[in-house]
Amino acid sequence: MTITHTASAVPDTHADFTYRKVAFRIMPILFIGYIIAYLDRVNVGFAKLQMAEQLGFSEAVYGLGAGLFFIGYFFFEVPSNILLHKLGARLWIARIMVTWGILSALFVFVETEWQFYLLRFLLGAAEAGFYPGVILYLTYWFPSHRRAKMFALFQMGSPAAGIFGNPLSGWIMDSFHGKGNWQGWQWMFMIEAIPALVLGVVILLFLDNSVKGAKWLGDDEKAMIARDIAADGAGKAEHHSLRELIRIPMLWVMALIYFCFVMGQYGLTLWMPTLIKASGVQSNLMIGLLGAIPFICAIIAMAIFSRSADRHRERRWHLVAPALIGAVGFIVAATASSTTVSIIFLSLAAAGVLSCAPLFWSLPTAILSGGAAAAGIALINSLANLAGFLSPYMIGILRDITHSSTIGMYVLAGFLLAGALIVLRIPAALVNR
Template structure:
């Protein structure tokens, strides 16, 4: 049995308005979320900084858009292969040790990206990076279910997942500055410095995790015994409302596979933003890498605010489906506006890209309230990993297809319309889910 979920008699579910418990959960949040948030910022930065490196890397190495798209996407093949095994191991050995393993290995591999010379080396390193990072995101989502009942997860998952847009807020200007200023220093190109410098935070945070992160509630020395009992009782009461608890349930429940398909469509939209936002901004008429980096902060900053606001609304109303679907449809409208504006109106194009980024990011963070509402225990360990790994195959498909479309049409328009269509389909499929199962 997982140490964070001891066997207890099922107590009455807590009242969310209880001030003492709200204060207790605030302490838990301040203890856990800042560190996990920083880890995810570092992880996401190392995953997608290739989008900025592309601005110089392709010309230096004579790579085509298709080669770049395949290299950017092949990350997710390695991610897919090791995702479920990684989450099962985390469930058995604990979050602290496994997250450290994840972060140290991906930091080393990310730094090695600076040695890329040929498409083959590019593909191999991106594949290995996917293997190394597999398990961090679903592992953290699983870890949060050990601490928070479903009523509180909308806001908490949103806070954690703001690491995606914040990595853009931080990484955009940083990456732009590195490309702008570091080229030629010690004989290295700007894109080589980018991979090296941005790998360092991941390594440092891996060391911090081993010192700061508790395996579960019972091991938290900063909680009193009464506080531990309260937290454990709330999680146990919440888990009693789910019907799927075994490893097998995480693989075999039809709802899990329905969520896989929905998530795949949403991930198409996410990696359109992550891998192509610098290119789309450049296509709108902005040329300087530093300026592009600064402009990427606008969509990401707006998305971070949107994620938190919608997360609070989702928890307060105990409603999940519309809080997932509506932001996705709004994101679709943003993509269409961005394409319509093109290079003729940079301001309108940026507004469209900002709205699209807000919609995509908000939809994704609210999506993760769905699988954790129907799965618990070992089923959550496997089910969350299955959904994340299957859905992230779109991370392979999306950049490769868009790169191929750009090479063939010499335009990003058709690729962006494809992303918009995927967000629309995903949003409509969410509304088809049974309300009684997911609105928890």
């Protein structure tokens, strides 16, 4: 495979202005969409604080239900991304958001373990395609040397969901508990489902499918972006057959790397409320406020690492460094003796592990384009997100057995270290674009 460096290191004022224009137009919608998506997939961690006791769910039952989201995600992600590529991002992303908004609201009526399992599976199936679809969508608008910042800006939706969503979830659960014969966790699911429905309509009205259809860009701007994207695709794999795609060894390496990082990501986000409560905090609102601190640290770290990666056009060490930082955070947080120490090192873990995702996506998008990117991104994401099933379920089982989160945190740190080592096995010339 031939790698061609297509972008000049000399600043281009016109190009910078044009790409900023694109970013200001599309990124706010996508960013808000990911905040809502992430909130609706992980707010079950807050619901557990009341829901598990009321419905009699064990730690393992919660972990299994939380993880089943990713089984639905796995089965429907690749076909969803292929349909997005064929039907257009506007229609398909709007469909995804409306569907998952309806399913999120239905959690209000959960009474049994199997209802919980079924709805988590269906929620994963409904949301499948949103995250990899946006990653693919950004390759239509930005060449590879400009993507890390855009990926990071989009990915900041996950810590932003923690910053705003954690206190919101805690406040709803405390303030609405018992009103209208509903528990606080039921109100939380209903209220937090509404934004997905609203934004689905906004996307249908305002999101453009491609550069060609963007009426807010001038002809010269469209031509420049088209040239950049075409030149950027030179030398990349463009297989359209899924059978051909799975024969690319590097795709499986990428999936393994991302699997390791996703283990840490969802081990952190789905269990953080429980970890903070275990440190001695009782108020749901206070758990939410303290839980926002690690996500604030994550946003700062994501901005620093992604800017540096694009500026230096170096991908591997910019991914290894936050993975190692996250591992240290998990190891120390596992044995924290106070709420203060726990929050400090959970913040370190969040800064590291949540910075890995946007930095990671600069790797596969540096070697895939076109139809291969549509299927390849979804395939990598769906395989890796099986870790989203394994991680919370594993921690739930370990907590039932040991009555502690320590061993689970050590295991998550081990996965981050393994991912970092595999990244260093990738030739730098293949991904440093």
